[in-house]
Amino acid sequence: MIASALPTGVDEDRVGAMSAALLSLGDRAGRELARGSIDRIMIQGEKGYVIMTSSGEEAVLTIMAKPNAKLGLIFLDIKRASEALAKLI
Amino acid sequence: MIASALPTGVDEDRVGAMSAALLSLGDRAGRELARGSIDRIMIQGEKGYVIMTSSGEEAVLTIMAKPNAKLGLIFLDIKRASEALAKLI
Numbered sequence: 001m002i003a004s005a006l007p008t009g010v011d012e013d014r015v016g017a018m019s020a021a022l023l024s025l026g027d028r029a030g031r032e033l034a035r036g037s038i039d040r041i042m043i044q045g046e047k048g049y050v051i052m053t054s055s056g057e058e059a060v061l062t063i064m065a066k067p068n069a070k071l072g073l074i075f076l077d078i079k080r081a082s083e084a085l086a087k088l089i
Numbered sequence: 090m091i092a093s094a095l096p097t098g099v100d101e102d103r104v105g106a107m108s109a110a111l112l113s114l115g116d117r118a119g120r121e122l123a124r125g126s127i128d129r130i131m132i133q134g135e136k137g138y139v140i141m142t143s144s145g146e147e148a149v150l151t152i153m154a155k156p157n158a159k160l161g162l163i164f165l166d167i168k169r170a171s172e173a174l175a176k177l178i
Binding site (some may be wrong): 037049 | 103
């Protein structure tokens with residue numbers, strides 16, 4: 001975990017562990033199903049979204065959003081943040 | 090696996106296994122990160138998408154799409170297919 005800004009009651013370690021597990025399995029699934037290297041993993045639940053996006057070669061940006069968030073706007077914000085992060089790392 | 094329509098060279102069992110593993114982990118992540126029950130899991134790779142959507146209580150619809158596919162249209166088609174499937178099962 002490089003940095004985090006999470007709501008009260010959400011454990012940083014828990015988010016890190018879930019991100020790592022999902023990325024690992026997503027990467028495997030991407031290879032097995034010939035989707036190439038993974039750019040993004042999204043989980044949409046009834047209470048909101050978890051979206052993981054690769055940022056450069058060595059970092060991953062994980063965001064959580066409410067269920068009424070607009071996906072197009074989130075993806076745009078993530079893309080900008082991810083590009084800014086990739087330059088920093 | 091209830092039914093499948095896959096391109097040549099893509100193994101049905103492999104898709105089933107990856108879907109089951111991702112759904113199981115996605116469900117866990119959804120609970121751990123307070124996103125509620127899972128409606129959809131999407132993996133975006135450089136060579137395309139894998140999208141899993143729950144269809145009713147007991148079935149899951151997994152689709153694979155090319156990288157140049159339009160997400161909005163895919164989501165619309167998935168929603169319609171998922172509702173039609175839910176009625177059949």
